[in-house]
Amino acid sequence: MAGLVSIRNLRVRFDGNEALRGVDFDVARGEAVGLVGESGCGKSVTWLAALGLLPGKATITGSVMLDGHELLGAPASQLDHVRGGRIAMIFQDPASALNPVHRVGRQVTEALRLHRGMDGAAARAEARRLFDLVGIPDAGRRIEAYPHEMSGGQNQRVMIAMALAGQPELLIADEPTTALDATIQAQILDLLRRLQAETGMALVLISHDLGVVAEMCTRVGVMYGGRIIEEAAEADLFARPGHPYTQGLLAARPDMAGPRRRLEAINGGVPEPWNFPPGCAFAPRCTVMTAACDAEVPALHTIATGHRAACWRAG
Amino acid sequence: MTPLLEMQGVSRVYRARRGLFGTGTPVRAVDHVSLQVAPGRTLGIVGESGCGKSTAGRLALGLERPDSGAVQFRGAPMAAPGTAAWRAERAQMQLVFQDPLGAMDRRLTIAQQVLEPLEIHGIGTAAERRERLATLLRDVGLRADLAERHPHQLSGGQRQRAVLARALATDPALLVCDEPVSALDVSIQAQIVNMLTDLQAARGIAMIFISHDLAVVRLISHEVAVMYLGRIVEQGEAEAVFAAPIHPYARALVSAVPVSGPRRLERIVLSGDPPNPAQRPPGCAFHPRCALALARCRTEDPDLVTQSDGRMVACHRAGELARAAA
Structure with missing residues (x-):
């Protein structure tokens, strides 16, 4: 598939705290890709930064290419043409937007x-x-x-x-159904799926709900601590999660079918920006961490065809 | 087992005024709802915004008086609000909300807030209360040093634990949880859900768990009631209702839950929005959105009828739908 957006080593810093710590992510023409992760992991900030929608105090570095043209630092006249034109964005709370x-x-x-x-x-x-x-x-x-x-x-x-x-060639939908009731959510997801098929636009669906992303997307990126820590085809990610955080997220989510089981909670919470671990951001909560995890940030590497994970022990 | 709490045909009517001088239109927020919950059991209430599930919870706690019907706690009618007997009953039942920050006093430390119910109800000496505080914080998994912090210094998950510690302070027999984990991230949500089930197992607390998250309700409820526009449309054993809902609305609701992998129920996408509760459609309130509605559904309101498997369903076609689902 032809590339549409290509994000490389995107970093965002607010008042000395890093919100994004090097995001690498691609979106192909016409594809539906999901971004999941918990509050503060950087899934919304990634796209606000890419479109120049962050407040002036944010320091942004890296590269966001749209069809071979750099968006970071592009003049306002060019961004005005992109925002709402080639790339559109919808948010969680339509009433306030x-x-x-x-x-x-x-x-x-x-x-x-x-x-x-x-x-x-x-x-x-x-x-x-x-x-x-x-x-x-x-x-x-x-x-x-x-x-x-x-x-x-x-x-x-x-x-x-x-x-x-x-x-638009790309629609960024940031938690588009989170504020809606279940049956209305089903209507909106149905609509987005139909529009995507009819117009051929690409869709980036940002959600904390793994089920929503599983239903809508063919590829999924998982974010934690301002980075993509795993990326795979939807079926692979849910069947064979490689990163301990992704495994934890799936185990923590109650099912709608099968026997009722005790949830496996992930211990602790997301690290505070001012108290960030030196190595892997997930290490303090990880059940399989080793000394290497604290020493160096693991790079996103291929663990199977089309499946990448940022964990020393994955693959 | 005798129920700890029983609601019999309870209704609550609000008056919604239209315009400045308009006359009130009665809105039946809760309409002829009967529920019961036994010690050590959890009743889940599900439904969408405005279906009356939170009002049902407030009626169960006696925070609102029903306009008709009766609420019984331990087999006796609830005391009148404001009386000493009512206050004593309050210690026996507690409410936990979705937004822990809104439920806490920002100026008080966690310790002060957790101990407040004991002071109000005059339970224990000062020394006993301090000891009780340590036990409560340990029970909900909060570090002892967090006791002297203020709510804004805690994370969302820690705050919800603190709210639970406060709710448990008087050793209540009934806990009504209104969307207790909806504002939390998945990994933290799992911690709180596990804690609730552990606390229930250890103390035999009865719970009413109100949520729009069906997967969480399925996990922690023994029984479940599905509400639509103030009424219960289906009620029964939680696993059975979620595995094979009978009422067309319950089916649509369960089928709307996004899942990874193959789904068991074919997705039913309803048309339109839920109607305004002030303009309740005649007949079955769900008929304008129901794909299976008959002429009869437009005029005749279905009763909640017990089916062969003990489940209760308010639908004229419940019998044939139950046979088709089986």
């Missing part, structure tokens, strides 16, 4: 004006088509509604319509 004092239709037509130069009747017609596409019933009337008049699921559909307005 939408402007509460503007009608939802106007927010979509604004995106159409910015990214596709559409105006007036043409923009309104296209907004209506997008509302139909994302499954908002009675699109002609809902276009006139304000965000507070719509449910959480409907607002997320509006966000998706806005994201689609720029005809």
Whole structure:
């Protein structure tokens, strides 16, 4: 598959604390790839940094290439064309991402004006088509509604319509269904799957929910302590997790089928940024650590075809 | 076994006013709900936002008075709120919330907060309380030195442990947990879930576990009730309900849980949003979203009927659906 985005050694530092410690990650055209990990592991920061959306106090180094063009340090005019155009992003809480004092239709037509130069009747017609596409019933009337008049699921559909307005090649969905109820989550995931198939855009799905990622993605990256610590095809990752952290995450998650078993909790918690271990970030919680784990940060290396892990003992 | 807590046909009606001078529309947040929980057992309540599961928990604790129906604790009606008897009952039952930071007083140390219930209920001498504090912190797996910290100095998992220590201080017989692990990361969530099951096994506490996370509920509940718009639509042994739900809403809910690997239930994607509780559809409240609805479902409200396997289902087609699922 042809590469679309290529991230190399991406590092982000806030006030002296490192949030990202060297992320290497690729996204191919049209693929659905998942990023999982717990709060603070850097899965959202990776993409906010890549798109230049972090506050000015963040120090960013490394490389983010889109189709062979460097995005880090690119001029604002070029980033404005990328953000919302070639790469769109949707977030967990649609109600706070939408402007509460503007009608939802106007927010979509604004995106159409910015990214596709559409105006007036043409923009309104296209907004209506997008509302139909994302499954908002009675699109002609809902276009006139304000965000507070719509449910959480409907607002997320509006966000998706806005994201689609720029005809993106890549959609970054950051916990898109976390704030939604289970049956509404199923609707939105269904919609994203259908849109991806119809438009051929690539999808990066950021989630703390392993089940969501398993259902939606063909490839998955697992993050911990600001790095990718494992990456594999979805089926491989769930069947043969290589990194002890990934193994721990899978064992800690209760199942919906099979015998009920006691959960295997991972001891301790994520290390604080000011108290980071010198070697592998997971070493203090790891049940199979050795002296080597404290000495040096393990590199992400291939342990099987298309399967990489950052653990001295994996593979 | 006699239930520790029993709710019989309990309803709670709120008045939702439309506009500044509008008259109130009654909203039945909880509608004819009957539940019971025995010592050492866990009853899970699942359902989506606004289905009434949290209100059911508050009614169980006597924090709200039912508009009709009765709540009995140890076989006797609950005392009237505000009375001395009511306060004494409070020590017997405790509530644990989703947001531990919001449930704690930011100005007090962990030790002060954990000991507060003992002081309020006048349990033990000062020396006994200090000893009790050490035991409680050990039981919930908190290091003793954290006792002098303030809530914001703790991690989310540690805070939830502190909230549990406080809830356990008076040695309650009933614990109502409202989304106790929803705000926590998976690895920390597993620690808390294990701790709850261990505490229950050691102390014989009865639990009502309210959550939207079906996998967690399946793991820790003996029985489960599925709620939709204020009513129980299916209730029974937890493993049986999750393995083969009968009510079309319960089926959609269980099938919506994302899983890795092959799924047992074919995903049912419901159309539309849950209706506004103030505009409850006539007949079966689920009929506008139900793919299996008959003409009868639009007019006639189904009762919660016991099926051959002891499960209770409120659906006109429960019999045929149960046979098809078996």
